[in-house]
Amino acid sequence: MLSQAKMFLRKDKKAVSIMIGYVLLVTSAIVMSVVVYQWIKTYVPTEALECPDGVSVFIKEYSYDCGSDELTIILKNNGRFNLAGYFIHATNESDQELATIDLSNYITSKENKGGTILFSTKNLFEPGDERTSVFDLVNSGLGQIYSVEIIPVRFQEEEGKERFASCGKAKVEEIINCGGVVVEEGGTCTEGEVQDCPLQEGVCEDSQRTCTEDEEWPSCDYGSNYEQTETTCDDELDNDCDGDTDSEDSDCGSCIEDETQLCALQEGVCLGSEQTCTDGAWSECDYGLNYEQTETTCDDELDNDCDGDTDSEDSDCEVECTSHSYFKCYSGDVYWYDSCDVREKKKEECGTSGYTGSNYCYKNDVYRDYVTRGCSDDECTSSTERKKQQECGIIGCSGGKCGTVICTELYNSGYLTEEEYGMDIKYGSTHFSPEALRGYHAFAIPAVKIMRKRPEIIGNILPLVKSFTEEMAYRLGEKENGNEIGALFLDKGLPLFERIGVLINEPDWQLLFDENYQNTNSIFQSQKYDNLVKNYFTEERIEEMFYDALERSEGSDIIFTHNLLENLEKVVEEIESWCNLIY
């Protein structure tokens, strides 16, 4: 029962792993779906930006005075939606099919916003409202106007963004008769008929006109105080009948304290910006931090210069970019850039950082060169530094590995086993004093050089070295029996090496045998005699010691060892006597 329960619990544990798997799977599926959705969305047709069907305006009244070349239009919003303004185009020839003459430039109020008569940056032209627009065509050079065409506009929310929409379907057209006045429900009149003039504010209040005998409405006579544009700003009269008196009228160039009005630019980042009347003058428009007189920031998805074009749509962002204009570092390599700072092809690959070459000995430790590659000041750079791979401690380094010189050479050549070599390292690092090692190295390095030149002598040396490793293993407790030859070498040889070692100053024994090595200290100033030792342990001298010991050995390894140590002692005594003499 208990085992069944355990099995059940085990199965539960497995289920947790599957749960994690499912969570990961579902998460990645969601992430991928979102990414793919964003992309595929651009392929899904969406409804075009259009005004609602209930948008409608009509020209309630107009008056066109050919003599003064002034056109007054009263527009009424008879639809169901608020509007912001309208486009107005006209024809000046009777046979002109399309109204292409933009009249917005000639409106006397400040409602012209780049080809649009805009009452406000919000849809404030409400259903039932009427707006009067007066167009001064005196200096337009257009001649007589034959017809006008009005298209209402409004601001609409589309996918979270407010967009400016032209309501083309709600277009209205009107034939304009010179000197005529058109009123709602037609424009004909009966002789003697009287009606109110289009302008009924200010000095125009209660003004009327009477239908002529030609059954046409004459121009309105608004009296001597009437001004097409308010220029008399101190008579306390609304001379131009626009509802504003003197300084209240923007035509007077002054304003009422703290009054606000829309700034001239009303697109992009300027949308909604206002200026305030301060000390009788309009303040400068502050279009905010994102405003740029000329669009230079072309990647912020903003219409910075308020001309209706965003980023790449704006011609200001069109620049001729020269390829391969300059190069600089990018991501560790050198790349070409065009004059628009767009990265192009890779000019030069600087490579990756990493180790190079093989391990080598330096300062008695194992090192390897590390090359750091990169890019700086527009060009590839590289620097090499040695990095310590292994600290050999007291035992020193040989052939790019930690270990004693002769044993490392024999191990690398395959004469010593892993076990024998390991014994040498272990014993050397725990039982050799620094001085003994330095002395041993002084002897062993030229010895190895001889071994490389005369491989036949390895046959004579190898039994001795194997004896040493056997004795080392015994002394380390790794073997039950020791070795007589090894014991002789360790007991008599190590003290000799120590005697040499105390005379050597240079801790890096490899440098000691560098052909270009010179001790920086004069031997008269130092108690250490590196150069002296080096001169005694020449390859010739050691070769001489070796063959002399071999000749007198009578084929016995122990006698050979004994002779070799005897010859070594003689050299040590010679070095010591020279040192004493010099000192």
Added chain:
Amino acid sequence: MKRGLSKNHRGISPVIATVLLIAMVVAIGLVVFLWFRGLVQEEGTKFGKNIKLNCPDVNFEASYSGGVLSVINRGNVPIYQMKLKIFKEGSHETNDLSNWPELGLNQGESFSKNIASEIDSANKIILIPVLIGSSGEGKKTYMCEEQYGYEIII
């Protein structure tokens, strides 16, 4: 033989297998997505959709009278450039409509130009709008298909 097939020697754990599977799916998915995205960017987008999908929304009127071509943009898609396809007896050619507003013909804007010398003995012209959108490589123009053009019989 049985020992070799024992449960203790089965493959990688289900968790590792699942993670590897998901990683592969995500990697392959990303590669495919980036490839397709590259294709889309070639065409460019406008108003958040593929630029060619804006062509049906272009709404403009044109007329030709007395050698003067008049165009007015009645819609809500700015017309960046206009191509003029001129049909003559047995041939046709397509040119850019010169002197077109540098910033394009925006909503409500109009354009007039005497093109009498350009169309010469033509019997029909078609005005084909060119739109501008953005892509990963920057600004990108797209010439709408002829079906979205405006035909004028002369």
